[in-house]
Amino acid sequence: MSKMTKTLRVFEIVWLVITALSVLETIRLWNSEDQTQRFIFIGFAIVGILMYFFRRNMRIKMEKREVDQQANK
Numbered sequence: 001m002s003k004m005t006k007t008l009r010v011f012e013i014v015w016l017v018i019t020a021l022s023v024l025e026t027i028r029l030w031n032s033e034d035q036t037q038r039f040i041f042i043g044f045a046i047v048g049i050l051m052y053f054f055r056r057n058m059r060i061k062m063e064k065r066e067v068d069q070q071a072n073k
Helices: 003-029 035-071
Strands: none
Touching: 003 035
């Protein structure tokens, strides 16, 4: 596994952490009067999930490309 692949995996984990924290904050704010903050954190959770899957897909493509390049040498 290359250094770039490890870095991309770390970014995937970071996006999952952002998602988890946003969901927890949304739960905490669920019964509050301030609906704006709740919707902001729901948005962060959605963006976090989307970015996780996007980054994961990109990492998998990069790994396949690296394997193909090494096989062609």
